[in-house]
Amino acid sequence: MKNKVTKAIFPVAGLGTRFLPATKSVPKEIMTLVDRPLIQYAIDEARAAGITEFIFVTSKGKSALEDYFDHSAVLEAELEAKGKTDLLEVLQQTYMESGQIAYIRQHKALGLGHAVWCARRLIGDEPFAVILPDDVIAAEKPCLAQMIEAFEEEPASMVAAMEVPADKAKSYGVLDIAEDKGDVVKVKGMVEKPKAGTQPSNLAVIGRYVLQNSVMQNLDQLKTGAGGEIQLTDAIADEISAGRKVHGFRFKGQRFDCGSKAGFLQATVSFGLSRDDLKDELMEYLQDVVSVKTAAQ
Template sequence: MKSKVTKAVFPVAGLGTRFLPATKSIPKEIMTLVDRPLIQYAIDEARAAGIKEFIFVTSRGKGALEDYFDHAPELENSLRRAGKDHLLEVLKTTNMDSGAIAYVRQHKALGLGHAVWCARRLIGNEPFAVILPDDVIAAEKPCLQQMVEAYAETGGNMVAAMEVPPEKASSYGVLDVREDMGSLVSVRGMVEKPKAEEAPSNLAVIGRYILNPKVLNNLNRMRSGAGGEIQLTDAIAEEIEESDNVYGFRFRGQRFDCGSKAGFLQATVAFGLARDDLRDELSEFLQEMAAVQNAAE
């Protein structure tokens, strides 16, 4: 019987230099997409997939991230006195039970593989998910939930995948596909950040993974890969050679790269337009902006 996936690792140790000066004083993960921080989208997606234990791999200066998930008694009392029950309900979604979240420190930025390895003692000998909060996915059924349902059939290791233009392959880990079964593909190999002409496919790995604990043993070897970093894709690729149990999963939904400014802005517009309380005003504004731009041209 396949074990249920109940633990998720959130690598949030990065400095967020692409968003300076904002990230000088606040962690990138609590930058706001419409009215929720990026990390809240990741946590909500994990909860929907049945995750019960949340492991954050952090670094110095991330205290605000830890405080965000704590209770705020003064704020809650103030809202209660003012009769703002709807806002109290909103706050409830940000509170985590005592002991549900654990924090481990990554003292040196040695790559995503190293960040996951830092959480090895908390993961133990169970399958686990990895969620990169920079990748925000708008989907009717949350992406990780889709993956957990597919994983119940396959077991092994699973990575979220999406088609990218060939010229962008060098920004991603890319799958070498053995067999394409539609939403699932079985994987023959994985190449981290290949040159466009050397990419084995245009199916790129994005920030959602369900992994077997054996991947942690592979990370123990501390081998550097692309960019001199310890790459998670390399440790997963070893599992292909040893156990032949790695799958790519084409999720249903739209992914936004909120690690880039353009991606963050695109996500803000898309999520704003998806909201009943914002759609009309925002849509009208965007049409006016487009009209002004067209007139200027």
């Protein structure tokens, strides 16, 4: 077994019903945040963390997602003929070389744990990362890179964690903390979607994981949990029951929940304002909107 993390699983089988009717024909992961689809942000983060093998757990109707990473000879030739080298370079960043990427079908929506388990044969006996593209994280050093650095210092299954208000905890997996070391938190338990007032802390798990292979073995039990689904947090909690370490990791950066409409809009504004070619015009527009609203009050 090795401790270097080079494989990442991207669970992208969801139907994206919160974004209907757009997702009737377009996979949610292809929806555009400024000028890049959500999945591109996830791929770029993984590459920056040293990931070289990308495993997508998909479902029926996701062919546009697969096409996105393919080469486009006609478009490439068109851009080259017109001397649009900047756009050609942007296009080439979307390509995935043969053998780098694999697609696995999840035929039934049985939960995140089940989606991860579907990739078990491609993971083998290695540690692996899991990235949920709905969670877009703006950070100076990409979140997954921060986590893999911490994992290499002390190999133990690790989940990204952030503080959430008490009334929001019921929507997350929440950490029960044994020891708080700052960035790294030693975990003694995990509760998936706790009932209001029962959460063990305000540290919630968000969509980045670096996991020992034993978590995949735990998933082999196909044990159902909250919502009647196979929960990844349950398989990680089984590590603690078996006497193995689990860490929470307070990442440096801002997370946007692009699985919700409000979160997607917030991310669009934030990422737009971070762009030199967009920020002035966008800021002027936002100031105009605020001033009109204030005047109306």
